[in-house]
Amino acid sequence: MHISLNFHPSEKYADEKLLKIADAYMQKIGFGEQPYLVYRHEDAGHPHIHLVSIKVREDGSRIDMQNIGKNQSETARKEIEKQFNLVRAEGSKAEDNALLKPIAVGKVSYGKTASKKAISGVLSSVLFNYKYSSLAELNAVLQLYNIKADRGGEGSRIFKAGGLVYRILDKEGKAIGVPIKASDFAMKPTLAFLEKRYVLNSSEKTFEKRRIKTEVDTVFLSKNVDMDRLVFELRKEGIDTVLRKSDTGQLYGITYVDHITKCVLNGSMMGKNYSAKGILERCFETVKTQEISKVKKMQCHDISEHGIPVFESASQGLSAKVLGELFKPEWQSDNLPGALRRKRRRRKKRGGSELN
Structure with a gap:
């Protein structure tokens, strides 16, 4: 048995998540106890995985494949789309269909293009693709495009009413121009809409x-x-x-x-x-x-005339000559002091040993 699960072009998930999706799908169509292989492919315009298994159970009985695509598979697809917050294969709006092709979105510059149109293009690309679970996380993405979603101050009228506006930012990150209400956009990216996305995205x-x-x-x-x-x-x-x-x-x-x-x-x-x-x-x-x-690194440069390694400290900058003098042994005479010679002679006369 060979099945291909195809995803939306924006759904570039990690291997761990794809494996969980594959396991959930196989359980739902009655192949959860069967051995199967999962292959990840990106050789088409959309990411997809291949599932390969066998329809003969361990006891030799056969799994019924009649209308499995229309019945079990279709039901499993809808349940998995909801369970894993996937882009739904049907019922998409015209605005969502534009996401089938990569959108070239750049930073918004105030005054160069119509503010509403420029903001709408960024929101269409960001709101449905990125996984954010708070307004701060959403703004982290929007900030990259010089846009900010703003609730206003806690004491402001817009905050108390649960409103939301979108603003364009200048190079210093400060708001510029007239803010646009969320309800004025066709996709209605209001605070209520974002809060629903927070819940869906938090599990991802x-x-x-x-x-x-x-x-x-x-x-x-x-x-x-x-x-x-x-x-x-x-x-x-x-x-x-x-x-x-x-x-x-x-x-x-x-x-x-x-x-x-x-x-x-x-x-x-x-x-x-x-x-x-x-x-x-x-x-x-x-x-x-x-x-x-x-500081600890010491580099050996030379051997002094006395056979002592001479080092130079990388941190203190001491010269080889100075350190050579520090390591120089003291000169000692081979002759014994007179007092010690007299002491040895007295011990010899008394029959004592010359050894101490």
Whole structure:
């Protein structure tokens, strides 16, 4: 038996999640106890997996395959789409169909294009593809495109009414232009809509956060890792690091945006080592370790005239000549002092040994 499970082009999931989807599907169509193989393919315009199994049970009986595609498989598909928050194969709106092709979305520049149209293009690409579970995580992605979803201050009228507006940001990250209400967009990306996405997306992250942790840990295997180096190396792996700083420039938050798995994670939710404080401490430790190794490193340059190795401290900058003098042995005469010679002679006269 050969079955192909095809996914939406935006659904580039980790292997662990695909295996769980495959297991759930096989259970639902009655092949849960059968041996089967799973192959992941990306040789088409959409990601898909192949399932290969046999229809003969261990006891020799045969599994009925009559109308399995129309009945068991169709039911399993609908249940799995809901269980794993997948893009549904049917009932998509015209706006969602545009996602079948990659959308070239760039940063929004105020005044260059119509604000509403520019924001709508970014929202169409981000809201249905990325896995965010809070407004802060969503804004971590939108910030990359110079957009912010804003509820207003806690005492404001829009906040009390549960409203939401979208703003364009300038190069300094400050709001510019007139805000646009969420309800004015065709897709209605209101606060109520986002809260539903939070619930759906929160269960997805256990599959994808392992990749972010692995990439962060890999960077710290290198020496002299600072924040700039971390941001640069993660970006090469498709992960943007959004840093939140106070007005004084103090880093207090960090969010990881993985453009491969479309997962957005706050550092503090991933564990201490991946929070802003933990990352700063790890950066400090790598630099500190490197400095200590420099201080301890002693390079052998020469052998002195007395056969003593001469070293030069990398940290203190002592010359070979100075250290050579420090290691130089004191000169000693082969002659014994007169007092010691007289003492030996007196012992000899008394018949004593010359040895002490």
